[in-house]
Amino acid sequence: xxxxxxxxxxxxxxxxxxxxxxxxxxxxxxxxxxxxxxxxxxxxxxxxxxxxxxxxxxxxxxxxxxxxxxxxxxxxxxxxxxxxxxxxxxxxxxxxxxxxxxxxxxxxxxxxxxxxxxxxxxxxxxxxxxxxxxxxxxxxxxxxxxxxxxxxxxxxxxxxxxxxxxxxx
Numbered sequence: 619x620x621x622x623x624x625x626x627x628x629x630x631x632x633x634x635x636x637x638x639x640x641x642x643x644x645x646x647x648x649x650x651x652x653x654x655x656x657x658x659x660x661x662x663x664x665x666x667x668x669x670x671x672x673x674x675x676x677x678x679x680x681x682x683x684x685x686x687x688x689x690x691x692x693x694x695x696x697x698x699x700x701x702x703x704x705x706x707x708x709x710x711x712x713x714x715x716x717x718x719x720x721x722x723x724x725x726x727x728x729x730x731x732x733x734x735x736x737x738x739x740x741x742x743x744x745x746x747x748x749x750x751x752x753x754x755x756x757x758x759x760x761x762x763x764x765x766x767x768x769x770x771x772x773x774x775x776x777x778x779x780x781x782x783x784x785x786x787x
Contacts, residue, residue, distance in 0.1 A: 635742030
């Protein structure tokens with residue numbers, strides 16, 4: 619069995635990268651986060667081990683624990699640690715063991731820090747554009763026109779409560 623590529627996603631950077639999530643994020647940040655997780659879960663399974671990192675540095679409730687939702691790992695960086703540091707460390711560790719990595723962010727510093735043998739970058743706009751195409755294609759193949767079994771429907775109520783607590787601004 620082949621090893622999946624690692625996709626590291628700068629969550630808030632992606633949410634603010636344009637209309638796909640930006641308008642929703644302005645109105646309801648939690649719903650935008652859930653939609654991003656749902657979209658990534660739907661289109662990356664079988665191709666990537668997907669990790670979305672949201673910045674929890676300013677939230678004293680954030681402990682940096684990884685949560686697994688619909689095949690996607692969701693992390694709010696621990697209090698005092700920016701998401702970029704988590705992304706950079708994970709990319710470096712994967713690169714050091716020869717694993718192929720894609721980092722999705724438009725943060726120039728993070729891009730330059732992670733680039734190297736086996737690590738490529740994808741801008742936030744590139745990822746959102748790809749997600750828009752892929753999710754439209756998936757909806758086109760669904761009889762109801764929607765993705766079945768959204769992440770928000772699959773998240774255990776206690777996990778949702780904890781994610782809401784850690785994600786408070």
